[in-house]
Amino acid sequence: MSYDSVNDSLKKIGKMVDDLKYGFRTLKSTKEVNRRRTLQSILDRANTLRGNVQPLAELLDALIDDCESQVNIAPPATSSLGVPYATTLEELGLSKRACNGLRSINVSTLGELAGIEFSDMFQIKGFGRTSLTEVETVLEKAGVQL
Secondary structure, X not given: OOHHHHHHHHHHHHHHHHHHHHHHHHHHHOOHHHHHHHHHHHHHHHHXXXXXXXXXXXXXXXXXXXXXXXXXOOOOOEOOOOOEOOOEHHHHOOOHHHHHHHHOOOOOEHHHHXXXXXXXXXXXXXXXXXXXXXXXXXXXXXXXXX
């Protein structure tokens, strides 16, 4: 599965869609004498686009299958130091303030905490450097690196 081939196909089809849109815009301002020629141009562009969409659909099916196979890999149940990812924030020893802040972004376990970025934590209201340092310490003790 080549992600580059999907990207290239999407660019090519994007250009064709733009050409087709241009044809429709042109049709609005076309005089009756040239309308038939403009309609033929739109028809040609639409047929070309249809011919290129099917291969893209096949590429996208392959891409979806590839991504799904990677997503469905079961994550490990414990961190590198053996701490279960299902451990709650309270069990990790985080302060009430840090726990409440993390819960506001739907984080309640070590596994969920391991899956967020530090930049996301800075967006939490009332979550400052002290809470961030506390989270870093807890993650380090649990053997989790972000």
